[in-house]
Structures are given as structure tokens and as C-alpha cells.
Amino acid sequence: MNLKLKIWRQKDAEDKGKMVAYNVTDISEHMSFLEMLDVLNEQLVNSGEEPVAFDHDCREGICGMCSLYINGEAHGPDRGVTTCQLHMRMFNDGDTIFIEPFRAKAFPVIKDLVVDRSAFDRIQQSGGYISVNTSGNTQDANAIPIPKADADEAMDAATCIGCGACVATCKNSSAMLFVGAKVSQYALLPQGKVEAKDRVMNMVNQMDKEGFGNCTNTGACEVECPKGISLTNIARMNREYFSASVTED
Ligand code: SF4
């Protein structure tokens, strides 16, 4: 396939940035989207130009590092996959592909297609964990019976990889699908009940402090989420938050 790429180039956080056109040739339909960008970067390096900066790590759909807004969709036109798992067979010879960074006030652009998603780390640090007493009397986790339905729902919530596609897709740049998944993962399990109140209060407060918008139930986040995180997690987070706000210590 021969393709025309229109890519967001921005030297650094202060630069205004602009779309720049490139051509790539002989792209195999079996390549991943990132491999196609590797071809472009090799071409740029060989001609003495600055390669396009983009985030990636595992390239297996598990780390959440890859991002990219491709033809107006977070992670591109396929469903249930990250950018690293998006294959070039989703495109046609002669296509023009628009590639932009995830855009949100809380995700400032660092360079080209790379954005700073450390706001998610700070939300996680504010409550996305459980404290376990490891003094020697720790109860074996398998000794605590958990209803299968709860375990399954907690596991589904835990599949969130923190990629930020939900934020990039949302017209309000809301992070509620991400935070909802992280709160639900623990709220459904006995191990998470101990710190449940502090967790939801701290994580929601940190989310607001980072400048993410509010959820208006559009549901675009659920459609674009590569891990199929359900909107029910947002409802559960709201219930947890409400109950934590009205419960006395
Ligand atoms: S909820 Fe989905 S889209 Fe949002 S960060 Fe988690 S995996 Fe990514």
C-alpha cells in the first residue's frame, strides 16, 4: 500500500505545532500501525530529518503506552484494540491518514504525538491500591470466598490499561471511565472494602484537581476503550462516592 500521512508535529510543549504531510510506500497490510510509523521514521532518519515522536512499549496491547488519534478516533478505526494492535489491513491503498496526539487539557503535548499522562499516575497514587498487613499473620487471599459474579466484574474492571483513550474521546475530557474502573476493581472485592471510603474520595478529588471534565453520559469512552470497560463502572464509582460523602467516620 502507498499512503499519505498527515501527522501532528510539535517540537516541544511551547511550540504551536502543525500538521505535516508525508508519503510512505510499500506498506504491508500485515504491519501494525506502529510498524508503519517505524517505516516512516527510518525514512526520515535516512534523509536527515527528525523522526516523529510517539509513545509505545509492549506492542502487545497490555501496557497502555501507545496512544494516537487516528482519523478522528482514539486508537483508530478498529474496535477493542490499542494502536499497537491496529493492523494496516484496516486501511486501503491510496488512503490519507490523519494522526494526532490524544488531546485534553490534563494531557499536555510533550512532543509530536507524545502527551504527558502522569495525571493518571497521580490519581492511582491517591488511592489505587490496598494496604496489606504483612506482619506474619496475613490471611491467605484464597481463604476469603468471593462470589464468582463479583470476581468476574472486578477482573473486567482490572483490565483497564490506563491508556487514556476514554479521556481523548470524551467531549468533556472526562477521566471517569478510567477512575471508575480503578475504584470498581477494589470496591467489588473484600480486600478493597477497608479503604473504600478514602479511596473513592481521594481518587475523585485528584481527578478534579488534574483538570479532567465531568461525565455527561455520552458513552463515547466505552465505545473507544480498547478493553471494553463498561459505563457501569462510572455508576458504581458515583454510588461509592455518594455513600462515602454521607457516611460519618
Ligand atoms: S478505561 Fe479504557 S480507554 Fe480508559 S484508560 Fe482504561 S483501558 Fe484506556
Ligand code: FES
Ligand atoms: S504499546 Fe503497550 S499497549 Fe500498545
